[in-house]
Amino acid sequence: MELQNDLLLRAAKGEKTERTPVWLMRQAGRILPEYRAVRESVSGFIELAQTPELAAEVTIQPVDLLGVDAAIIFSDILVIPEAMGLPYEMVEKRGPWFPNTVNNESDLKKLRIANGANDLSYVIKAIEITKKNLNGRVPLIGFAGAPWTIFAYMVEGSGSKTFSKAREMLYTQPAFSHKLLQMITDSTINYLKAQIAAGANLVQIFDSWAGILGPKQYAEFSHQYISQICDAITEVPVTVFAKGAFFAREEMSKLNCETIGLDWNMGIAESRKLIGTEKTLQGNLDPAALYGNPEQVRNATIDMMEQFKGSRHIANLGHGVYPDIDPENVKVFIQTVKDFN
Numbered sequence: 001m002e003l004q005n006d007l008l009l010r011a012a013k014g015e016k017t018e019r020t021p022v023w024l025m026r027q028a029g030r031i032l033p034e035y036r037a038v039r040e041s042v043s044g045f046i047e048l049a050q051t052p053e054l055a056a057e058v059t060i061q062p063v064d065l066l067g068v069d070a071a072i073i074f075s076d077i078l079v080i081p082e083a084m085g086l087p088y089e090m091v092e093k094r095g096p097w098f099p100n101t102v103n104n105e106s107d108l109k110k111l112r113i114a115n116g117a118n119d120l121s122y123v124i125k126a127i128e129i130t131k132k133n134l135n136g137r138v139p140l141i142g143f144a145g146a147p148w149t150i151f152a153y154m155v156e157g158s159g160s161k162t163f164s165k166a167r168e169m170l171y172t173q174p175a176f177s178h179k180l181l182q183m184i185t186d187s188t189i190n191y192l193k194a195q196i197a198a199g200a201n202l203v204q205i206f207d208s209w210a211g212i213l214g215p216k217q218y219a220e221f222s223h224q225y226i227s228q229i230c231d232a233i234t235e236v237p238v239t240v241f242a243k244g245a246f247f248a249r250e251e252m253s254k255l256n257c258e259t260i261g262l263d264w265n266m267g268i269a270e271s272r273k274l275i276g277t278e279k280t281l282q283g284n285l286d287p288a289a290l291y292g293n294p295e296q297v298r299n300a301t302i303d304m305m306e307q308f309k310g311s312r313h314i315a316n317l318g319h320g321v322y323p324d325i326d327p328e329n330v331k332v333f334i335q336t337v338k339d340f341n
């Protein structure tokens with residue numbers, strides 16, 4: 001199907017666009033009252049994510065209600081551990097929790113490499129329904145967690161400020177760590193390929209915990225695996241968002257991907273210098289800027305746009321939108337990008 005709005009894809013490839021495309025990380029299922037209404041009709045996040053018709057509905061909500069230039073499929077990065085044999089729960093107000101964790105070779109034997117189309121058929125079904133109902137209005141973004149971020153949850157068993165157990169593993173059991181990272185990488189490639197076959201027009205890799213590694217460890221335990229994924233995905237543009245990996249920007253410029261996501265700690269001019277002009281940059285307004293009044297949101301957005309001006313850019317926040325942000329301010333952010341030239 002021909003896309004009516006392909007700004008995101010053209011910007012990712014570095015082609016000329018009439019204006020800068022805009023979407024928000026975590027736009028589906030955080031800020032909209034319409035999302036909460038759907039969410040309350042089921043038992044919880046996991047049931048919602050596993051019900052393709054409803055997942056498709058909340059994926060499209062931000063397109064209808066906010067006017068973003070892309071949809072991102074409603075799911076979670078933690079579906080990969082589950083598909084490998086490590087189920088998770090989503091604890092209200094606390095976040096993800098794994099009843100079992102992976103700590104040694106014998107835990108590893110209980111895991112398998114996920115087959116995207118079979119083990120995650122509910123996501124694939126949700127993508128198919130979303131594509132049909134979007135009817136070509138905007139591109140659909142597929143996604144997965146980066147292997148290191150997924151590893152961190154599988155070893156730790158929940159969120160953590162330091163992920164010290166996961167980082168301990170890299171020092172005390174490097175061979176085990178590499179085996180698990182490779183299994184996650186192979187699963188992720190299968191999964192992204194299945195998302196693309198079902199209709200995802202671009203895929204994004206979220207390395208949310210990149211910033212807790214030092215540069216050497218990042219190169220060995222994260223970057224290398226992201227690089228494998230980028231090399232394997234040849235069908236659609238790839239975006240890599242490694243939060244906090246300011247130290248790896250120059251290395252990231254060599255990845256086989258179209259777009260690098262910036263968080264709000266990364267200076268725009270400095271990032272462009274380190275990454276060069278062969279990549280599109282995505283980001284990077286501080287999500288907290290949306291707590292301001294509409295005038296402040298507008299000014300902060302214009303300030304960001306001016307810094308990116310003239311170079312390959314997809315407008316976004318520097319991380320996911322916070323759940324208590326007023327959707328009206330999100331609309332101001334989006335409209336300001338659309339009006340900017």
Ligand SMILES: Cc1c2[nH]c(c1CCC(=O)O)Cc1[nH]c(c(CCC(=O)O)c1C)Cc1[nH]c(c(CCC(=O)O)c1C)Cc1[nH]c(c(C)c1CCC(=O)O)C2
Nearest residue numbers: 025026027028029045072073074075076077095206208320
């Ligand atoms: C680290 C991470 C996770 N999940 C994700 C990341 C990477 C991005 C980032 O760094 O923010 C990615 C994610 N999670 C979700 C999406 C859906 C699409 C989107 O809107 O971007 C995406 C892209 C839905 C979700 N994932 C989750 C919810 C909230 C669940 C609910 O509705 O109760 C949603 C809508 C739950 C989740 N899932 C995760 C956590 C820590 C939590 C709990 C806190 C939170 O809300 O973020 C793991």
